[in-house]
Amino acid sequence: MDDVIIVGGGPTGFITALGLAQAGVRLTVIEAEPSIVDSPRAAVYHWSVVEGLEKLGLREEVEKTGFAKQDYTYLVHKTGERIDFSLDVLNGRTPYPYNLHLGQHRLAQIALRRLTGYAQTGVRFNTRLTELCQDPEGVTLQVMTPDGAEELRAKWVIGADGAGSTVRRQLGLDFDGMTWPERFVATNLYFDFERYHYARATFLIDDVYGAVIAKIDNEGLWRCTYMEDAQLSEDLLMQRLQQVYAAIVPGADYAIERATPYRMHQRSAPRYRVGRVALVGDAAHVTNPTGGLGLTSGLFDSFALYPALAAIILDGADASVLDRYADSRRDIFLKLISPQAVANKRLIYHANGGGRHLEEALRSLRRLRTDKDFVLQRLMFLKSLETRDG
Numbered sequence: 001m002d003d004v005i006i007v008g009g010g011p012t013g014f015i016t017a018l019g020l021a022q023a024g025v026r027l028t029v030i031e032a033e034p035s036i037v038d039s040p041r042a043a044v045y046h047w048s049v050v051e052g053l054e055k056l057g058l059r060e061e062v063e064k065t066g067f068a069k070q071d072y073t074y075l076v077h078k079t080g081e082r083i084d085f086s087l088d089v090l091n092g093r094t095p096y097p098y099n100l101h102l103g104q105h106r107l108a109q110i111a112l113r114r115l116t117g118y119a120q121t122g123v124r125f126n127t128r129l130t131e132l133c134q135d136p137e138g139v140t141l142q143v144m145t146p147d148g149a150e151e152l153r154a155k156w157v158i159g160a161d162g163a164g165s166t167v168r169r170q171l172g173l174d175f176d177g178m179t180w181p182e183r184f185v186a187t188n189l190y191f192d193f194e195r196y197h198y199a200r201a202t203f204l205i206d207d208v209y210g211a212v213i214a215k216i217d218n219e220g221l222w223r224c225t226y227m228e229d230a231q232l233s234e235d236l237l238m239q240r241l242q243q244v245y246a247a248i249v250p251g252a253d254y255a256i257e258r259a260t261p262y263r264m265h266q267r268s269a270p271r272y273r274v275g276r277v278a279l280v281g282d283a284a285h286v287t288n289p290t291g292g293l294g295l296t297s298g299l300f301d302s303f304a305l306y307p308a309l310a311a312i313i314l315d316g317a318d319a320s321v322l323d324r325y326a327d328s329r330r331d332i333f334l335k336l337i338s339p340q341a342v343a344n345k346r347l348i349y350h351a352n353g354g355g356r357h358l359e360e361a362l363r364s365l366r367r368l369r370t371d372k373d374f375v376l377q378r379l380m381f382l383k384s385l386e387t388r389d390g
Contacts (some may be wrong), residue, residue, distance in 0.1 A: 002028050004123075004311050007129050007139060007167050009036055012103045013160030018056055018260040019306030025313055028121070028152070031142060031159075032128035036112065038105040039260045040186035043216045043223050044201065044293035045107075047087060048382040049296055050096035050208030059096070061110055066102025077206035077248070084199065086367035089376045095240065101200070101216050104295055118348040120314040132157065132170035134276050136369035137235040156309060157277045163265065165283035171274045177267030180288060182349075183230040185237065185244075185261045190220050191254035203348050205358075209248045210349035211388040219276055221257060224248070225289075227349045234261055244360055264345075266338050272326035277321035280305050280328075285333045291343035296385060297337045303328050304387035328387045336385055 004020055006013050009031030017029050044054070045062070053059040071222040090097030115121050121186050130149075131142035139157045150200070159167025168175065176304045193213060200215040211226040226244055241259060268285040270277060281298035289295075311317035352358045367374045 001025050001140060001310075002152075002154040004028075004156045004158060004309065004363045005139070005152060006028060006158045006279075007141075007158055008160035008162060008165075008283065009033070009108065009112070009123070009125065010162065010281070011042075011108045011158060012113070012302050013158070014108045014115060015056065015299060016158060016280055017121065017300040017308050018058075018111045018115050019302065020310055021115055021308035022056065023191045023314060024120070026120040026311055028154070028228070029123045030127040030129065030141075030152070031123075031125050036105050036108045036137045037105070037127050040103070040188050040223060040225075040258055041260075042104045042289060042292060043214060044292040044381045045099055045100040045102070045299070046292060046296050047090060047094065047096055047176070047379070048386060049303075050098070050100060051094070051141075052299060053100075054096070055303075056111075056114075058107075058110060058114070059100075062100055062102055063111065065106060066100050068098040068100055069215075070098050070200045071201070074368075075204050076362070077285065079210050081362070083365050083368055084360070085375055087375075087379065089372045090379060093376075099201075100182070101214060103216055106167050117332050126231050129161070129166045129170075132167060132277070133270055139276050150350045155276065155313070158305070158309075159277060159279045159280055159283040161283050163267070163282045163286045167277065168269055168279060171277060173269045173271060173279075174273070175269055177265060177286075180264040180266075180345075181230055181386050182227045183261050183263050184225055184227055184289070185241065185259060186223065186225045188257040188261040189218070189222055189224060189254050190257060191222055191249060191251070192220065193222055196250045198330050202335060204248060205348055205351055207349075207354060209244065210351065211248055212214070212337060213248075228261075231261060237261055266342060268330060268338070271332055273322045276368050278305060278309070279324055282311065284329065284368070285338070288339040288345045289346055290341055293337050293341045293344075293385070293390040297329075297333055299385050300332075306328060314353060324381065325387070332387065333383055336381075339379070 003025045004027040006029045076085040128144045133140050138155045141152045199322045204211040211225045216223045265286045272284045280301045287294050308321045352361045
């Protein structure tokens with residue numbers, strides 16, 4: 001019997017697994033899909049999570065595979081106003097005064113490669129959880145594989161299986177919150193935005209053509225995420241995409257590598273721990289991704305969960321440390337992460353409703369050009385999303 005079974009082979013699942021494996025925990029990761037899903041999703045790792053990647057020994061490889069950056073721009077689509085700012089105010093305040101850009105599936109792939117170096121770990125793709133039942137000694141999982149049904153058992157289970165989490169449903173937990181009436185369309189494209197003086201991360205503010213545009217690798221691949229009415233037919237998405245790009249991309253010589261539509265939610269489970277099962281990442285909570293807070297919150301979940309669970313399994317710590325994990329992460333999500341993500345979406349994709357509301361927001365953002373203390377204050381918010389030790 002494993003110490004831990006992790007359900008879900010995305011970035012939070014594999015990061016949590018790697019942390020546990022490095023501590024000496026016996027574990028298996030199961031994933032319903034045949035491989036790590038590589039659809040366009042999160043791609044920015046805020047400076048506040050880089051230290052956690054360093055502790056796991058991943059930072060250097062992530063940095064080489066992707067890239068580090070400090071430059072950011074708010075660009076008002078209707079007026080052309082640019083508000084440039086930099087993370088250089090963090091220089092000397094942290095060993096890692098930059099953000100990292102890399103597709104989240106590539107982070108998962110890096111963590112998976114490291115995980116396979118630990119003899120006490122296993123990874124099983126094409127293994128879909130169908131039922132979960134726990135007792136005082138452990139958790140029994142019924143799974144479906146290409147060879148048929150199978151039963152697995154572990155002392156503890158982590159649900160890292162995303163917003164549609166089977167683990168969460170098996171625990172009988174609601175997923176309270178709301179679904180936005182719009183969908184996001186995440187596109188990967190090859191286009192030289194820097195030639196047109198775009199920062200490598202640009203927030204395009206507009207109530208029609210709002211978008212987040214960011215470079216995501218060293219081979220010229222960029223991510224452009226825009227929004228549309230979720231009632232529109234997905235069958236005509238590529239036709240509408242051309243119209244959107246005609247308005248926001250300063251040239252016609254782009255090449256679409258991939259386009260993925262997805263619904264957005266602001267939701268949270270009422271509890272992130274039930275007995276011997278804990279939830280992490282999108283299985284516990286989901287937010288619209290404006291500002292990169294979804295992946296950030298998921299990584300901070302992992303960084304808090306794996307030491308707590310390792311302490312229970314290896315050091316005999318009381319299981320109540322998982323309650324502290326669960327209560328802290330839920331509190332931070334509901335009070336800080338979700339409200340800020342909603343505010344980010346309202347600014348970028350709705351221009352704050354326009355008029356004086358937009359002007360008030362821009363008046364504040366203009367301070368980013370010259371007021372270093374103001375920049376630092378905004379950046380330190382990202383550190384407040386971390387669960388502190390103890």
